[in-house]
Amino acid sequence: MLGSVSEADDAVQETWLRLSRSDVSEVENLRGWLTTVTARVCLNMLRSRQVRREDPFDVHVPEPIVSREAGDPELEALTADSVGLALLIVLETLAPAERLAFVLHDMFAVPFEEIAPIVGRSATAARQLASRARRRVQGAAVPDADLHAQRQVVDAFLRAAREGDFQALLEVLDPDVVLRADRGDIPAGSSRVIRGASSVAQQALMFATRARIARPALVNGAAGIVVFDENARPFSLLGFIVARGRIIEIDILADRARLTQLDLSVLDE
Numbered sequence: 001m002l003g004s005v006s007e008a009d010d011a012v013q014e015t016w017l018r019l020s021r022s023d024v025s026e027v028e029n030l031r032g033w034l035t036t037v038t039a040r041v042c043l044n045m046l047r048s049r050q051v052r053r054e055d056p057f058d059v060h061v062p063e064p065i066v067s068r069e070a071g072d073p074e075l076e077a078l079t080a081d082s083v084g085l086a087l088l089i090v091l092e093t094l095a096p097a098e099r100l101a102f103v104l105h106d107m108f109a110v111p112f113e114e115i116a117p118i119v120g121r122s123a124t125a126a127r128q129l130a131s132r133a134r135r136r137v138q139g140a141a142v143p144d145a146d147l148h149a150q151r152q153v154v155d156a157f158l159r160a161a162r163e164g165d166f167q168a169l170l171e172v173l174d175p176d177v178v179l180r181a182d183r184g185d186i187p188a189g190s191s192r193v194i195r196g197a198s199s200v201a202q203q204a205l206m207f208a209t210r211a212r213i214a215r216p217a218l219v220n221g222a223a224g225i226v227v228f229d230e231n232a233r234p235f236s237l238l239g240f241i242v243a244r245g246r247i248i249e250i251d252i253l254a255d256r257a258r259l260t261q262l263d264l265s266v267l268d269e
Contacts, residue, residue: 003062
């Protein structure tokens with residue numbers, strides 16, 4: 001809903017506080033009550049975010065979930081069900097009410113009759129909100145299901161970048177690949193979108209000097225890379241969407257302030 005673990009924690013905490021201050025002894029459906037309160041808290045946070053224009057940059061990569069590649073098929077299957085970065089990026093483009101209607105209905109099967117009072121619309125209007133969101137979301141890239149195959153492609157990308165092999169990079173990049181680089185607001189204007197295999201390959205060659213200190217990771221359930229500087233501090237995080245055996249999207253989070261907030265200790269377990 002929020003694309004941020006820290007904001008999700010805040011929303012849950014706010015819901016818990018409201019629960020502790022409320023008399024719910026006569027509430028027949030506590031699960032429904034909690035869902036409604038949490039959804040309204042999230043909706044208010046999304047609307048407040050729009051008003052404050054917290055994310056004025058051209059590129060914003062939502063906060064990713066980073067986990068270790070455990071080699072456990074059952075765990076990897078569970079992680080593969082995570083909401084991918086590509087979907088989160090599309091969700092960022094939706095209006096708050098559209099986002100809420102889509103997430104509650106399509107992801108959690110909440111009936112439109114229950115969504116309607118949360119967004120202050122009729123059930124029919126809530127259905128239309130979700131429908132509009134669904135059409136947008138259908139354009140989100142879907143990665144190949146085979147995580148091992150994803151990792152092979154990402155490893156080939158990393159190896160080609162390290163070796164400065166431009167042709168090898170072109171072979172693993174889709175011709176229409178999109179790279180999003182979110183560096184925050186420092187330096188100004190450094191966040192950008194790059195399109196096309198040739199341009200992305202050139203960017204990858206520039207990245208190669210940093211890529212020598214890189215560790216594999218799962219980024220929202222898909223193959224990714226965490227890059228560290230010479231002082232073992234996180235320098236950037238790369239999430240990849242591999243489809244049909246080629247990389248079609250790369251999302252780079254290089255905002256130092258946000259990187260320090262990520263829990264990367266799981267990579268050491």
